Amino acid sequence: MACAAAACHENGCCKDEDDEGLVLSTKKRTAEPTIKTNSVLVATASSNTITSSTEDSEHRHGLCVKCKVDAALAGDECNLCFGCFRASLFGKFKVTVTTKDLISPTDNVLIAFSGGPSSRVALQFVHEIQQKAQRNLDASRDKSYPVFGVGAAFIDESAISSISSHEFEQAIQDIRLIVSSLAPPAKELHIAPIGNIFSLDPNDGTERLKELLHTINDVTGKEDFLQHLRMISLQKIASDHGYTKLVLGSCASRIACHVISATVKGQGYSLPADIQYVDARWEVPVVLPLRDCLAQELKMLCHHEGLKTLELLDGPRSGINGLVSSFVTLLQEENPSRQPTIVRTAEKLTPFNFNRLPEIDDSSNHLPFRRRHKKLNFKSDESNTSEFFCQICNSPIKNSDLESLRSILGHSETGANIFGSSCSSCQFQILPKEPSSMEHFYSLLPKSMVARAREGICCNQDRLREQIKDCLLSDDEEGI
């Protein structure tokens, strides 16, 4: 097709039909009540293109396009002043928390705190709504309104990281300082070595972790596995200390990367499970209040507000994840609305039944805090809730993929066949290929993961059996 690079500049090229779809989706989008999926930066960037002449001149004068009083922040992407920028970012967080009912007054929330900008902002914003709730309580005559509790958790990965122990000690001190210097109500900080999920004995735990990671050859698989272990660690802390929600700082940029990585790893089916505001497939439900904020915005907030962050612990990603991360960064540079668009695409995929908070029939429903509660629109089709979950990454597995179980059941009768219900992605990039090393791998796994596997097998056994009955040779209960 005739198409010089420059010639295609303004048109859809042979993809012209696609613009139509884009128009449709944009229209559909604007019809929805919530606007927060558009990020602050993007909103300004796109309005900029519509009325470019007037805003260009304002931008040249350096005034905030919103309040038109204060100077806009320096930097090419943002044309808001700091006050308006912050208000809009916090507003986005607040709307998400309230409309999705992510935090309720009776909650005790644990914030996964890595020291990076996203979790730093999560800590800050959750802290601010807690303070607000506290002030409301203090001002009210009726002292019956509870204020939710907040704690922070830091997973200590020093045992397997290349950071020097001196630098690491410094980082831990910084983290303690960050959490302790927040105004009351006081927040407990939990620092747990990642080896804790393997063994109570720190040395033993570290050794097992190292050995386990050593069995994984694929760099991407290793990185992803570590990510799953991190989640187990956080869940353990949350459950050991009576937290009711786990807050992750996952932002739109991070989610956009996950959408692409999951696609590239063949996890299209389970993808919608990971990107919702609520993920209750864990013992302690996970919530993502910053899902609609860009990494760039969160970084900017930390920078301008002087929130200390620790970049040190956030190493570059490797393998497939590394490629995806640079690809998404490149796209974002080319078009500031690209990451939100990617998140929006994934948002249109059908979520799972566990992507909502379990219904709690408590009396708190009449509290003002819950008034704006918008019930997530799910059909409570309980027959659908019995998903099979990958024993490694906890992703729901597509029914037809269980067919691959047949082959595994075919030649393994040992405990290792419990991993028959691992997703194909984990089978490829994490699990050892040889049956003998599989048993070794299995023996090293943290107890909670093994427990999950057993539990999964138990719950799913009937359905599993149903699906594979034609290839089972005997009625041996141990078979699966």
Added chain:
Amino acid sequence: MDEAEVKSKKGPGRLCYICNQKKPALKRPKTLEQICKECFYAVFEEEIHRVIVDNQLFKPGERIAIGASGGKDSTVLAYVLSELNRRHNYGLDLFLLSVDEGITGYRDDSLETVKRNEIQYGLPLKVVSYKDLYGWTMDEIVKMIGLKNNCTFCGVFRRQALDRGAALLKVDKLATGHNADDIAETILLNILRGDIARLSRCTSITTGEDGPIPRCKPFKYTYEKEIIFTYAYFKRLDYFSTECIYSPNAYRGFAREFIKDLERIRPRAILDIIKSGENFRISTSTKMPEQGTCERCGYISSQKWCKACVLLEGLNRGLPKLGIGRTRGPLGIEQRTQRSMQSKQCGTLDF
């Protein structure tokens, strides 16, 4: 499977991973297995045969047009389909269908290639030209509108031209040379654009079953590398580099580059992307706009007039911008970066 592992399984003596008899001649792009030439042809063709059978792409007695651009994909497709049709008695009547856009010095040569294919494989060839169908050649269009927007014309016209050619040939189906890399790229692009309706359709191996001429993609799971680099090279098929002269430095979009990078470190990523695309949980209520027919030419269209008729009207009235500048507002962003979002089809005249 990673490279080290394939090597270790290969065993002593450096023999073909499949037959374990001959010396390996290539590292198969899809699996990185080292295999001999003969085994490569065998698995390559057998895989495509399986795809055709498993997906019931053709029925015995059907007339099938192969979209033939003279480029690598369609040339290899013409070869493989005529070969498999003979070997497995599909009972198909195969035809080559080409489009002459009217680009001097470019299409002349590629059509020569298609004509040689016609003789080599003994497949009847039908050429439909923009000039005959629309009264305009691409050369004339470019003369009128310049190098801006010409791809819109070319793309819209080609799609219709293929359908009209297929109708003239009275075929039941049109087979195109879209390969696994193309599908993977389309999936990514639809994610990047937020186009859920196309995302749900783009992995279908057969499309347009409700329209006049269904299209199918026998190369849906075939790696581009295996098509170009090994197959076309070893079999020495006669094909033409389909780089458009209006696109001097064939631009490859970000997504294409990304897929090539992925393939380098994990060959199965291409198939994994397709698998994801097939498994996305998309509610069935996500539908494309209602299709009607163009009041002017009768071609399927969601609007009163189909795109080709709108574009033609503009050309004929001397207003070539008609039908192009319809995307404004929030799409300004999309337009600005269209260049980086293109798929490879824009840089080449392959189809």
